[in-house]
Amino acid sequence: MNTSYITCSECGTVNLNAEYCSNCGALLDVVAKRKLKREQETTKKAKLKASLKKEPSKIETFLKNGTEHSNVLIRLLFQGGYYVWLFFALIFGGIISLIIAAAAG
Ligand SMILES: [Zn+2]
Structure with a gap:
């Protein structure tokens, strides 16, 4: 079982595994909800960052495999x-990280 100490936002009493404050009866869920929302946002951001890291590598490996093709023309292509992809990935990565920074701030 998880034990969670929730401090009442109304009176400051620390409650153990309670939905309502033992001292003043205020709903402690507000604090829990806020904490949950913060955790969800953190995981959302982490997932977004992970997906951004994963996406380019897929295309990168595809293009890298192509550069090892037996046909010289296809290799050059x-x-x-x-190189075009690396260039755009750099620009897009910069823009996306700016958007994330703006959203976080
Ligand atoms: Zn209270």
Whole structure:
């Protein structure tokens, strides 16, 4: 069983595993909800960052595999595409991190 100490936002009494304050009867859920929301936002941001890291690597490996093609022309095509992709990934990564920073602030 998880034991959680919730401090009452009304009177400051620390309650153990209680929905309502033992001292003044105020709803302690507000604090729990706020904490939960904060945790969800943190995991959402972490997931977003993880997906951003995963996405480019997929395309990167695809383009990298192409650069090892037996046909020279296809190899050159993929090499060009790889550098174009790196360029755009850099710009998009910068824009996305700016958006995340703006949303967090
Ligand atoms: Zn209280």
